[in-house]
Amino acid sequence: MQKDTTPAIGITVLLKDDTASILNLETDNSEFLSLAGVVNIEMKQIVTQVRESFSSSYYVGEGKLSEISNILLEQEIDVIIFNQPLKAGIKKNVEQYFEKKIKRSIQVLDRNELIMAIFALHARSSEAKLQVELAQLEYLLPRLTGKGASLSRLGASGILRGPGETKLEIDRRRIKKRISFLKSQLKEIETRRELYRKHREDRVLISLIGYTNSGKSTLINALTKGGAIVEDQVFATLSPVTRKVFLTDEHTALISDTVGFIRDIPAELFEAFKSTLEEIKYSDILIYIIDISERNWLEKFHVSRRIVDKITGSDKPSIIVFNKVDLVNENEETIYAKNEVPDSIFISALEKTGLDELKNKIKDVIQEKISKKN
Ligand SMILES: Nc1nc2c(ncn2[C@@H]2O[C@H](COP(=O)(O)OP(=O)(O)OP(=O)(O)O)[C@@H](O)[C@H]2O)c(=O)[nH]1
Ligand SMILES: [Mg+2]
Structure with a gap:
């Protein structure tokens, strides 16, 4: 059944000296498209502008807004979405601009609202x-x-x-x-969670961390008896699951899925999901999942690292796992990845390859931790 979609125009504004973002434009715009798609917004076009500085009235230049006005009129579109968070005043200015210019009420959304809509x-x-x-x-x-x-x-x-x-x-x-x-209400849930945490204090806790859609839930299902939601959509997991994983006959650990990360996660969402994300703080081992089939996996890995640093504030034993190796050319991609991130592990959570190596690595890290303690 075809879903009803709402047509929209996307706007990405970049700064001239932000070369990293300019180089990453194509993949970032395609992420933007897929974010919109999740909430049934069909982005007809993404208008991009590179500027010396962001316009203090409209974020984007007035000339560009005028160009966008024409597209809105021609294609009968009523929604525009900025690929950046907007200050309240700017959003209002842009809405007023269109009301004056094309005498139509245009819905102006920003990246934060889009991400929050997906979460909702x-x-x-x-x-x-x-x-x-x-x-x-x-x-x-x-x-x-x-x-x-x-x-x-x-x-x-x-x-x-x-x-x-x-x-x-x-x-x-x-x-x-x-x-x-x-x-x-959230405080009450948090108190219950703390009690539960105390209850399992003697168990080794592992957290799976990574950019959204990297395959965290697929991996938890492959390592355990399953039950985690897997979808080819961003932010499929909002309520993490914890499962028991058998490493060897005598070793078990608890493994937790987490909310996926994305660049510029809205501060309000970060705050609201803090208690969920704080599970990471109580873990003994972190496993970073990187989707090796993503062209800009290194940047996405950095995004995850920065978010984790913000939450934990300290170094924790970590294992870096490249997932979806079934999708890439074994030699080219994996050699490059091995160079960039030595000591990493290569798996396909979907095809269940490399999992024994991962389990052995987890066991080694646990043993190292125990020997350090003694
Ligand atoms: N080809 C391939 N696809 C995979 C692999 N692992 C996961 N996927 C696919 O990637 C998509 C996302 O997988 P999930 O496990 O939901 O990803 P996630 O990291 O939990 O995502 P969020 O919960 O949205 O943050 C699904 O369509 C999976 O089937 C893999 O090893 N190979
Ligand atoms: Mg998930």
Whole structure:
């Protein structure tokens, strides 16, 4: 069955001296396309502009906005999405620009709203639902205008509909009240989690970490009795699962899936999901999963590393795993990866290859940890 999609224009703005982002433009734009696709937004075109500095009124230049106005008119499109987070004032300016220029009300979304909409769509557990709603309301609060919440304006087409959607129309005071209610509910869940954590203190805990869609849930299923959600979509996992993994007859450990990472994860989402992400802090071993079939895997790996550093603040024993080797040319890609990241392991979680080597490596790291302790 064909899903109803909403057409939109995407906008990516880059700075002239940000050579890394310019080089990465193609893959970043394709990530942008797929993010939009998850919430049924069909990006008809991505307009890119390279500038000396971001425009303080519209982020993008006025000339570009005028160009975009024509496309919106010609193709009868009502939604534009910036591939960056926008300040509240800028978003309003852009909306007002279109109202004046083409006499149409254009829905202006930014990257943060897009990512939060995906989280809202995928939230299944009650904790994840509370977390997403909290993030959306925290983001919305300083952006409320007399017109009502922007996120809810797309509701009719089904996009961006998620937990909290109806709440977005209520006034600031009620939103604040709702925020403190959500926080208290989450606090309760967190207290329960702490109790559970104490309960399993004597077990070795391993966390799987990596960019979204790298194959973390597939790996946890391959190593254990399964049950984790696997989808070819970003942010499939919002509620991590923990499973027992048998390393040898006498060695077992607990292994946890985590929320996938992405560049510029919205601060509000990061805050809201902190308790979920903090599981990483309590792990004994971190396993980084890198999708070797992604052209810019090195950058994605750096993104994950930076996020983990922010959470743990310290070095933990880590194992670096390249996944999806079945998709790449054995010689070219793996030799390059081995050079960049020595001592890494190559697997296909899907085809279940390299898993014994990974288990042995985990066992070695555990043994090293124990011998250091004694
Ligand atoms: N070809 C191939 N595909 C894989 C492999 N591992 C995972 N995939 C596919 O990659 C997609 C994402 O896998 P997931 O396990 O859901 O990825 P994840 O890291 O848990 O993703 P999020 O929970 O969204 O962050 C799915 O379509 C998997 O079937 C692999 O080794 N080879
Ligand atoms: Mg997953």
